[in-house]
Amino acid sequence: MTVIGLSGFAQSGKTTAALYLEKKYGVRRKHxxxxxxxxxxxxxxxxxxxxxxxxxxxxxxxxxxxxxxxxxxxxxxxxxxxxxxxxxxxxxxxxxxxxxxxIGEDESVMNDSVRFPNEEAPIKDAGGFTILIKRPGTKPAKFKWGWIGAKLYDWFGALWGAHDSERTDRLQPDYIIHNDASVEQLYLDIDAAIRDWEEHGRSSAPKNVQFGLATMALSRI
Incomplete structure (x- = not known):
């Protein structure tokens, strides 16, 4: 059984990642x-x-x-x-x-749009992990402060004025993938995250293991 959560702004690559996980690893999307x-x-x-x-x-x-x-x-x-x-x-x-x-006892599933910390909980309680996908140029889809919130994000990258469902800064992902290169690189980073989880799991792997940044390096912080 594999349980995975994906998060990130619209157009960050969540659907592309989900389709890859579904095809290669047989993890069913349960949006x-x-x-x-x-x-x-x-x-x-x-x-x-x-x-x-x-x-x-x-x-x-x-x-x-x-x-x-x-x-x-x-x-x-x-x-x-x-x-x-x-x-x-x-x-x-x-x-x-x-x-x-x-969800079946031995079924592999994913939530490919995790938006709140309590949506991470059932994934982690089931022994799964979460991935936050970041892509340059993407931004929150809705701001509770209107144009002020949008400007705060554009100028400073601040999410204070974003709609609560867009507050990715409140999440605690196990992995962060910077989707700033090719689709093939995104696939490689997903594979690397899965290998890392299989080797370390939550017991020894720190949160926010990062991939990408136009490199193939894995950085533990």
Whole structure:
């Protein structure tokens, strides 16, 4: 059984990494947003949208486009449904607990969009590890302080004004991959992280083992 969590901003390489882990290591993607998409799909269907268009808006090429009947993008709808409604109004552990339901005892799974520390917990409790992927040029998808938060990030790299679901600085990843080179290098870094985990595990491996930075070196800090 292998349990892995991936985190990082949109376009950082999480999906590319997840597809690689799925293909090479047989780790099934169990996206934590699956219930959110299912809830939104019901809403969009009630508004007369076809199944094909629902899929395009929720998971496909229209994910960053405004949904006419909602007047917001799919990404915005999922972020606020997950955080402002689910976490803040219902239960902070709602999505983390839901994600852990239905995982087979010997099944290898991954959450390819870890956003909060309590979403790391079920992964680590199951003996798994987490990887934060950083890519130059990517940034939070939503800021709670509007343009002020965006400017703080652009000028200083500060995440104080970012939406809570974008606060990667609050996470405690076991590995950080700087996705600043080729896709092939990203794959090599993922392989290196898995080898390191198999050799060391959490008992002896410090957090924030870093790969990348346009090199093939592994740096323990």
């Amino acid at each position: 934590i947003a699956e219930p959110l998409r299912a809830m939104l799909a019901v809403l969009l269907k009630a508004n007369g949208m076809s199944s094909e268009m629902i899929t395009r808006y929720l998971e496909g090429d229209l994910k960053e486009q405004v949904i006419p009947c909602l007047s917001v993008t799919s990404r915005y709808a999922q972020i606020t449904l997950g955080t402002e409604w689910g976490r803040n109004l219902i239960n902070p552990d709602l999505w983390a607990n839901t994600w852990g339901v239905g």
